[in-house]
Amino acid sequence: MNEFVLHLEGAIDGARLEPGARYSLHEGRPIVVRYDLAAIAERVDRDALAMRETSLWRYRECLPLGLDQEPVTLGEGLTPLLQCPALGQRLDLADLWIKDESQMPTGSFKDRGQSVAISMARSLGIERVAIPTAGNAGGSMAAYAARAGLEAYVFMPEDTPPINQYEVAHAGANGFLVNGLITDCGKIVRDGAGPMGWFDMSTLKEPYRLEGKKTMGLEIAEQFGWRLPDVILYPTGGGTGLIGMWKAFSELVELGWLETADMPRMVAVQSQGCCPIVRAYERGERFAEVFEGACTIASGLRVPAAVGDFMILDALAESGGCAVAVDEASIRGWMDEAARAEGIALGPESACCVGAARCLRDSGWLEPDARVVIFNCGGARKYPDLMAHRLPSLDRFAGIDWKDLPALAARA
Numbered sequence: 001m002n003e004f005v006l007h008l009e010g011a012i013d014g015a016r017l018e019p020g021a022r023y024s025l026h027e028g029r030p031i032v033v034r035y036d037l038a039a040i041a042e043r044v045d046r047d048a049l050a051m052r053e054t055s056l057w058r059y060r061e062c063l064p065l066g067l068d069q070e071p072v073t074l075g076e077g078l079t080p081l082l083q084c085p086a087l088g089q090r091l092d093l094a095d096l097w098i099k100d101e102s103q104m105p106t107g108s109f110k111d112r113g114q115s116v117a118i119s120m121a122r123s124l125g126i127e128r129v130a131i132p133t134a135g136n137a138g139g140s141m142a143a144y145a146a147r148a149g150l151e152a153y154v155f156m157p158e159d160t161p162p163i164n165q166y167e168v169a170h171a172g173a174n175g176f177l178v179n180g181l182i183t184d185c186g187k188i189v190r191d192g193a194g195p196m197g198w199f200d201m202s203t204l205k206e207p208y209r210l211e212g213k214k215t216m217g218l219e220i221a222e223q224f225g226w227r228l229p230d231v232i233l234y235p236t237g238g239g240t241g242l243i244g245m246w247k248a249f250s251e252l253v254e255l256g257w258l259e260t261a262d263m264p265r266m267v268a269v270q271s272q273g274c275c276p277i278v279r280a281y282e283r284g285e286r287f288a289e290v291f292e293g294a295c296t297i298a299s300g301l302r303v304p305a306a307v308g309d310f311m312i313l314d315a316l317a318e319s320g321g322c323a324v325a326v327d328e329a330s331i332r333g334w335m336d337e338a339a340r341a342e343g344i345a346l347g348p349e350s351a352c353c354v355g356a357a358r359c360l361r362d363s364g365w366l367e368p369d370a371r372v373v374i375f376n377c378g379g380a381r382k383y384p385d386l387m388a389h390r391l392p393s394l395d396r397f398a399g400i401d402w403k404d405l406p407a408l409a410a411r412a
């Protein structure tokens with residue numbers, strides 16, 4: 001492992017675990033990596049990072065893989081941070097930005113976690129991996145497993161978007177559709193660990209996907225000149241990205257790399273069709289109950305039980321943030337609104353953040369001049385059915401009545 005790794009730690013009780021072994025959970029809860037940040041600060045010149053490779057592996061010292069080992073990479077990271085004045089004007093937000101993770105190699109933020117996790121799996125001698133997924137994670141793991149030469153098994157609900165299903169098969173993984181939710185898929189992966197000998201790559205059920213996801217926080221700090229935004233709105237299913245960014249911000253403070261110590265307020269955004277974190281937040285609880293009857297078109301948010309629930313809720317409390325559930329019926333409209341205002345194709349999970357921003361601005365919780373970042377974790381192109389719009393037809397052999405074109409388009 002990276003020489004700067006001090007130890008691994010049980011997130012639920014702080015138990016110290018020695019690095020270098022194959023870990024899943026501790027006491028049924030996630031494990032995190034701890035670094036000698038003082039040593040990293042002495043070794044690494046923050047401003048020299050800009051001269052390094054244009055991928056998340058520019059932060060090598062802050063990631064668990066041994067510095068002498070080649071990562072499994074497809075060039076992931078350093079996605080664009082786009083200012084959005086037109087959408088901001090619609091939301092009454094003067095300083096709105098979108099971090100567009102849809103421009104990753106397989107089209108979603110999942111590539112960050114899979115690059116680091118598969119790199120570590122290969123370094124630990126793991127040859128077979130398995131994952132439950134409701135969307136992008138399966139296709140991403142399949143691609144990185146193929147890149148690493150590992151055998152992959154992917155289990156997904158029957159109503160997982162077709163593009164995600166195709167990605168899994170296209171990359172040569174063993175994919176299976178399950179009559180149930182992602183939690184049912186997770187049970188299959190758990191039950192099969194012994195007889196099949198695979199390693200469980202589920203969200204937060206190994207320590208290293210979190211480390212890849214935290215690079216979103218490192219990147220936005222660097223892209224904003226080592227200052228953090230005021231508010232981050234994050235679509236929250238399993239919550240690894242939100243937890244990872246909060247970890248990154250804490251590490252940046254200890255490294256001394258931030259120009260100011262001001263931390264962003266973190267907002268967990270869910271659909272009313274599946275909002276266990278919001279319910280726990282509203283009740284003032286640290287752990288979330290299983291959300292029965294989960295149903296949402298935002299498949300990445302259809303996570304009725306998150307193993308890192310307390311880590312999400314801790315981050316919200318520590319940051320002064322909140323959790324918001326938005327109207328399921330409005331998701332497609334928010335996708336269209338963002339695309340038409342800025343040309344950015346938000347996935348339905350991230351479109352929920354548009355609705356949350358409007359709700360928080362209307363309530364006064366969100367100030368009009370706050371610097372706000374929305375994460376587009378995966379683009380609309382993964383959901384062609386949600387992008388579907390019928391276009392009007394023209395007869396190329398007949399003369400075009402130019403004056404009727406605007407009205408014809410409007411009726412479509």
